[in-house]
Amino acid sequence: MFRFKYSRVAAAVLTFTIGVVVVVAVGAVLKVARIAELEQPPCNGCAQLYSTSPVSVSVCELKQHLEEYRGRIVRVDTKFHHDAGQVSLLDDACPKVYLHADLSDSCQSCIGARKALSVYSGFGTWYDSTARVVVLGRIGRLENSTFFEDENGFNIDCIESAEPIGSATDLRIKYTQGELFGLNPHSK
Numbered sequence: 001m002f003r004f005k006y007s008r009v010a011a012a013v014l015t016f017t018i019g020v021v022v023v024v025a026v027g028a029v030l031k032v033a034r035i036a037e038l039e040q041p042p043c044n045g046c047a048q049l050y051s052t053s054p055v056s057v058s059v060c061e062l063k064q065h066l067e068e069y070r071g072r073i074v075r076v077d078t079k080f081h082h083d084a085g086q087v088s089l090l091d092d093a094c095p096k097v098y099l100h101a102d103l104s105d106s107c108q109s110c111i112g113a114r115k116a117l118s119v120y121s122g123f124g125t126w127y128d129s130t131a132r133v134v135v136l137g138r139i140g141r142l143e144n145s146t147f148f149e150d151e152n153g154f155n156i157d158c159i160e161s162a163e164p165i166g167s168a169t170d171l172r173i174k175y176t177q178g179e180l181f182g183l184n185p186h187s188k
Contacts, residue, residue: 032179033119033172036112038161041134043110046158049073049136059091059099062139066152070139073157080133080162082121089154090130101154102144104137109159116162118184119175126183127174134160 042050056075079090080101088098109117118124120131135156142153164171178184 032176035116035119038113038116039111041110041160043160045108045110046136046160049108049158054136058093059089060094060097062154063094063097063099066139073136073138075134075136075160076154077134078132079130079165080117080121080123080135081130082123083128087123089135099139099152099154100142100150101137101156102142103159104143104155104157107156107158110161113159113161117159120162120164120168120171122171122174124184125175125178127171127178129171130165132163132165136160 039045052073054073054075056077057069059076059078062069062074062076076089079092081088081090081098087101089101090098117131117133120129121133122129136158137154137156139152140155141151142149143155175184
């Protein structure tokens with residue numbers, strides 16, 4: 001009888017403790033991986049680029065007509081694939097075609113878009129993923145590439161939006177782990 005009474009108390013304390021840990025963990029994920037309400041384009045951070053009246057093109061079209069678009073600001077709705085620090089832009093319409101890419105020296109973003117890019121693609125963090133993005137940029141020599149000396153890369157000058165492909169729960173957890181354990185050296 002004596003043991004039974006204390007084992008129930010111990011079980012209750014253990015259950016309570018586990019509950020508190022779970023609530024704290026969920027709260028950390030929600031707080032650390034929180035993305036500000038996304039500013040809808042045209043946004044203030046990229047206002048200077050809108051004055052050039054960028055044309056919307058696909059990765060397929062960019063790749064086919066590199067010289068026509070070289071140096072011109074264009075808008076691309078694409079997939080941003082981050083893999084071990086390497087960035088490529090992909091297009092479902094031409095799955096075997098990709099463009100090496102990176103953020104330019106003067107890259108700006110709409111409110112919330114830069115953090116959304118980090119959370120959903122792993123860019124600047126310890127994990128790799130792919131996100132759906134809308135970006136403005138130009139074809140030319142990559143300004144900040146650490147892997148590619150590509151003359152035909154895509155320099156991203158503005159991140160308008162970034163969204164997950166599928167559920168973002170696991171990505172938010174990974175991002176939070178990186179922040180809590182110092183694994184996200186380049187996140188902002």
